Amino acid sequence: MAKSQQTFNKLEKEKKRLKKREDKRKKMEARKAAKEENGTDGIQFAYVDFNGNLVDTPPDPEDKIKVKADNIILGVPKKEDLPEVDPIRKGKVSFYDSSKGFGFIIDTEDQEKYFCHVSGLIDEITENDKVQFELEKGMKGLNAVRVKKV
Known part of the structure; x- marks a missing residue:
């Protein structure tokens, strides 16, 4: 009599894999049904508020701060720009x-x-x-x- 090539552990792993696949398929179908029911795709645009949080409302244009490109300094300030500190x-x-x-x-x-x-x-x-x-x-x-x- 020959032994089965498939062990109990292999069977359990295969069952888990199939169950995972089925759960994923069900979730996808539920999302599709909710989308058709509500008629939206979720948030179309995401904005960042002044605290760095994502929000769905656009920022107020009056709160915008204008910065001139000439005022932006890239790099490390030169030594002569630093204030003199008395070493003593x-x-x-x-x-x-x-x-x-x-x-x-x-x-x-x-x-x-x-x-x-x-x-x-x-x-x-x-x-x-x-x-x-x-x-x-x-x-x-x-x-x-x-x-x-x-």
């Missing part, structure tokens, strides 16, 4: 360990803490000294360099 900042030494040769300075403008190493000092500093410094990018963030007492 002022701050207060919050912690400094002279034996280890490092400390931290708190900027008076934005209250950020910056690392300071003994190699970036011009004058000797101690805790609670008012200093002026410049920032440089270090390995782990911005570092205070060229630190002077004020």
